[in-house]
Amino acid sequence: MRLDPEPLPRRDWLGLASLWSAASALAFGFIGAMRLPKAAVVAAPSKALKLTLPESLPAGEAFVPPGRAMAVFRDGEGVYAISTICTHLGCVVKPNAEGFECPCHGSRFDHAGGVVKGPAPRALPWLQVRLANGEVHIDEGKTVPSGTKAKQA
Secondary structure (H helix, E strand, O other): OOOOOOOOOHHHHHHHHHHHHHHHHHHHHHHHHHHOOOOOOOOOOOOEEEEOOOOOOOOOOOEOOOOOOEEEEEEOOEEEEEEOEOOOOOOEOEEEOOEEEOOOOOOEEOOOOOEEEOOOOOOOOEEEEEEEOOEEEEEEEEEEOOOOOEOOO
16 A cells, blocks of 8 residues: 555646646736726825025026926016926926026927927926015916016015
8 A cells, every 4th residue: 555645747737837827817917906996106296385595596597496397587577487397208307508408308498498409399388486475486287478477576
């Protein structure tokens, strides 16, 4: 009488392994599908921003608040803000001496956000700015016509 279990043939083992692989793939796929209705997006910072411009900021020079995609300017006519999101494919443009430059595809914009060199199809949008109690209030969610500035009191 033999007490050792009979060895599992190779074909049976391969069949069982493929069955378990298919079952686990279906289970993981089902778990993934159950997670789809729940948003997997990280909350974005508020679109509204309050800031105080540095006193040392020269007229016409860009002030880029940390963590924000905008450039704020002060000149003799008032305060204004321009989005730094390229209108071509959404890269963040960098301010330079001539205006702005897109590091991704080479678009260039003047200080007012107008397109100097493509492939960007449109100018950079101007953002809504209000002045209250010495603070600058900017709403990144609202655009205004180019040239709209908040008048300094």
